Amino acid sequence: MPIVKSRIPFTPQNPFRPSRPETSKIIFLSFEGSVTEEEYFSRISELYSEIKHRIQFISVAEDAVHTLPKRRTPEQLKMLSKVRPKQLVERIDQFKIEKNESYEFSKYPEDEFWIVTDVDNNWSDAEISNGKTLQEEWMEAIALCAEKGYHYAVSNPFFELWLLLHHDEASDEDKAFAVTETHAYEKTDHFRIRLSELGAALKDKKHICFSDYNIEKVNLAIKRAEVLHKNKQDLCPKYFATTVYLILNKLMEMLPESKN
Numbered sequence: 001m002p003i004v005k006s007r008i009p010f011t012p013q014n015p016f017r018p019s020r021p022e023t024s025k026i027i028f029l030s031f032e033g034s035v036t037e038e039e040y041f042s043r044i045s046e047l048y049s050e051i052k053h054r055i056q057f058i059s060v061a062e063d064a065v066h067t068l069p070k071r072r073t074p075e076q077l078k079m080l081s082k083v084r085p086k087q088l089v090e091r092i093d094q095f096k097i098e099k100n101e102s103y104e105f106s107k108y109p110e111d112e113f114w115i116v117t118d119v120d121n122n123w124s125d126a127e128i129s130n131g132k133t134l135q136e137e138w139m140e141a142i143a144l145c146a147e148k149g150y151h152y153a154v155s156n157p158f159f160e161l162w163l164l165l166h167h168d169e170a171s172d173e174d175k176a177f178a179v180t181e182t183h184a185y186e187k188t189d190h191f192r193i194r195l196s197e198l199g200a201a202l203k204d205k206k207h208i209c210f211s212d213y214n215i216e217k218v219n220l221a222i223k224r225a226e227v228l229h230k231n232k233q234d235l236c237p238k239y240f241a242t243t244v245y246l247i248l249n250k251l252m253e254m255l256p257e258s259k260n
Helices: 036-047 060-065 074-080 085-103 134-148 160-164 190-197 215-228 245-252
Strands: 025-031 055-059 112-118 127-129 151-156
Touching: 025 036, 025 060, 025 085, 025 245, 036 055, 036 160, 036 215, 060 085, 085 112, 085 134, 112 134, 112 245, 134 151, 151 160, 151 245, 160 190, 215 245
Parallel strands: 025 055, 025 112, 112 151
Antiparallel strands: none
């Protein structure tokens, strides 16, 4: 079941998911990016439709605005943009309060809540408020996840790194953009250009083409990401890596043996 699948208008009074499925585990995702990440996981839901009765992805961001990504107004896009990791955690908290009647979270401890975020400018010493830096707020968000039992999938530097691994190995030039203690965030179109050169361009810099992603490529991306993730205990890598593959591994564990 794709993240965004509806044939009726999205409104707070007319939600497209009025109640939770009776036999499903659900993975709830809170994204830093409000378009690319949602579209990618919507594609994943299509690719693994044979286990849609066992696990479903639901975007917390999409539920917040009740609108498909391509139909969002400027006001809705503004609301979902420039989100920091701590706000992603808060978005899940609010989602759980607002949706508890529909999803009855306390009855389904197997449900999982994930924030999906980049490192990019979050890992800097820039001040945001009350003398607190982005880096300090980042660490607070990670601590909050641990406290609340939420998971997190982090890409250093960008989510586009995860997309790239579907199509190619990471090059030394790619790795040079990692945000580390000695290399600050660098705004760049490098990864979008790489995807374009590999025939998997993002439309309008955000939208993926579903046909660019298939099960074979997902499996390749998982293997490549596992190699980059040097220390498996480090879920927030301060080097070139992405832990988005951990979410995909959840699916792999549930697939029939013939598809693994």
